[in-house]
Amino acid sequence: MKTVRLGIIGMGAQGGYYAEFLTKGKIKNMVIGAICDIDPDKKATCKERYPDIPFYDNYIDMLDSGNVDAIVTCVPHYLHPEMGINALKRNIHALVEKPAGVYTKQVKELNEFAASKPELTFGIMFNQxxxxxxxxxxxxxxxxxxxxxxxxxxxxxxxxxxxxxxxxxxxxxxxxxxxxxxxxxxxxxxxxxxxxxxxxxxxxxxxxxxxxxxxxxxxxxxxxxxxxxxxxxxxxxxxxxxxxxxxxxxxxxxxxxxxxxxxxxxxxxxxxxxxxxxxxxxxxxxxxxxxxxxxxxxxxxxxxxxxxxxWGAQHIAVMENFAANIVEGTPLLAPGSDGIHGVxxxxxxxxxxxxxxxxxxxxxxxxx
Incomplete structure (x- = not known):
């Protein structure tokens, strides 16, 4: 794999920034594979702004579509572990936003599942x-x-x-x-x-x-x-x-x-x-x-x-590092398993x- 197709789950402010970075070619080895959001207004906006990008209103459908190699979770905090696990189950790399979750118990479940899939890349958006x-x-x-x-x-x-x-x-x-x-x-x-x-x-x-x-x-x-x-x-x-x-x-x-x-x-x-x-x-x-x-x-x-x-350079750096880990095996600056410490x-x-x-x-x- 030379180019990672990223699925953006959640097109709020953060998801919108990531889509902008990718469409402007700011992230090496990464492009948008698909977009997902449950808001009908976001669907209309994305169809207009990104007409060639597949849009889904159910993230499971997006994971099963074959259009994405990896995802980033720009959604409420409770959903990060669930979405991360469901992506990894389907052999899709996962980049979760901070925090990794709300409870250490649910984050531990995510970490343990990710550990069972060492061939996949699991990162967290600790851009600092x-x-x-x-x-x-x-x-x-x-x-x-x-x-x-x-x-x-x-x-x-x-x-x-x-x-x-x-x-x-x-x-x-x-x-x-x-x-x-x-x-x-x-x-x-x-x-x-x-x-x-x-x-x-x-x-x-x-x-x-x-x-x-x-x-x-x-x-x-x-x-x-x-x-x-x-x-x-x-x-x-x-x-x-x-x-x-x-x-x-x-x-x-x-x-x-x-x-x-x-x-x-x-x-x-x-x-x-x-x-x-x-x-x-x-x-x-x-x-x-x-x-x-x-x-x-x-x-x-x-x-x-x-x-x-x-602003934005550090987010781009995390995403480039995440893609480089998938494509070239470059060590992760922010492994997903580290997310449990802050939680x-x-x-x-x-x-x-x-x-x-x-x-x-x-x-x-x-x-x-």
């Missing part, structure tokens, strides 16, 4: 993993440049959504439609990046507000404490009601610190000696000099890197807030 900024940060952490992690702090409140955003659809910001709020809609990329770069915590304890500043039933404000089980701790904060928003991710190690601002700038401070050695060797007089801003070059060096992000974190954060207690990971799926 293709972001050069986060790839660089992961490289720094993996190489031990700032030593062992002691603390992580991420405040990501740039998800401002007015009430009109929630009122545009009956399924949006509902338990039955989306399965949650900011944790499953806006922040899955950050939950994935957090564990991809820093590892999964062993415990979480959260304070979550439901319908705090918006007329919705799911969460719009989250503050979570993370315990990595080795002494390292973390804080993750997100919300949808901060109109001026903050995006700042700090990773403190025993040999330095990484600070990411606005997902555009990375500041790396590398200590000349591990912090424990500085603690035991520096005098109080040395410390006072540091407080006055003197002799800092003897303590650490600083490197600042700036990155530009073009685990979201489930644990919800459960902690409902029970008012610390939750160990892996969590009790039946209790959730």
């Amino acid at each position: 993993r293709t972001n050069p900024l986060y790839q660089k940060v992961k490289e720094i952490i993996d190489n031990g440049e700032i030593g062992n992690i002691r603390r992580t702090n991420w405040i990501i409140t740039t998800w401002w959504r007015p009430q009109g955003y929630y009122d545009q659809s009956e399924w949006r910001a509902t338990w039955g439609g989306e399965g949650g709020g900011v944790l499953v809609n806006q922040a899955p990329h950050q939950l994935d990046l957090l564990q991809w770069i820093c590892g999964m915590p062993k415990k979480v304890y959260s304070n979550v507000k439901y319908g705090y500043q918006r007329n919705i039933v799911v969460e719009d404000e989250v503050t979570t404490m993370l315990d990595y089980g080795n002494g390292a701790t973390g804080v993750f904060i997100t919300c949808t009601h901060d109109v001026v928003g903050t995006d700042r991710f700090e990773i403190l190690g025993d040999k330095g610190k990484v600070v990411i601002d606005d997902s555009k700038k990375v500041t790396i401070k590398r200590l000349t000696k591990p912090e424990s050695e500085l603690s035991s060797s520096l005098s109080w007089a040395d410390v006072m000099k540091i407080f006055r801003g003197q002799g800092l070059s003897d303590i650490y060096s600083e490197e600042v890197l700036e990155f530009e992000s073009v 685990t974190l979201a489930n644990a954060i919800h459960l902690s807030s409902w029970l008012g207690t610390e939750i160990e990971i892996p969590l009790d799926e039946e209790l959730y």
Whole structure:
């Protein structure tokens, strides 16, 4: 196979973007094979815009048509595992949107079925993993440049959504439609990046507000404490009601610190000696000099890197990588099996807030 025929399930905003990328030839080794949506209006629009592309109002019919080699699921979160499994059953490659599902139990079923089909490609749209900024940060952490992690702090409140955003659809910001709020809609990329770069915590304890500043039933404000089980701790904060928003991710190690601002700038401070050695060797007089801003070059060096992000480029990169895996065997940047980690974190954060207690990971799926 030299060209992957992709079936797009769901022609909302995201599905529409993918169709545009493909028709403009922006994705190597991939074309549109078919489109599926249950909305009659979408059918009329697609017939006009993509007259030569087969259209289906039932995704099973599309899977059985012989017109697609792979699918992408641009549908409500609950449906991702079901559609992924049904595609793989028919020997069709599956790329699921984030999050991989709503419950770890259903995502685990998807992962287990995908594992039984190793000849097929199973990916997830974690497009931020293709972001050069986060790839660089992961490289720094993996190489031990700032030593062992002691603390992580991420405040990501740039998800401002007015009430009109929630009122545009009956399924949006509902338990039955989306399965949650900011944790499953806006922040899955950050939950994935957090564990991809820093590892999964062993415990979480959260304070979550439901319908705090918006007329919705799911969460719009989250503050979570993370315990990595080795002494390292973390804080993750997100919300949808901060109109001026903050995006700042700090990773403190025993040999330095990484600070990411606005997902555009990375500041790396590398200590000349591990912090424990500085603690035991520096005098109080040395410390006072540091407080006055003197002799800092003897303590650490600083490197600042700036990155530009073009919207759409990272989605295209995931799709190209997915196609390259099918055609050439190129390793996946975002294997579908990794999707369970972010869902685990979201489930644990919800459960902690409902029970008012610390939750160990892996969590009790039946209790959730």
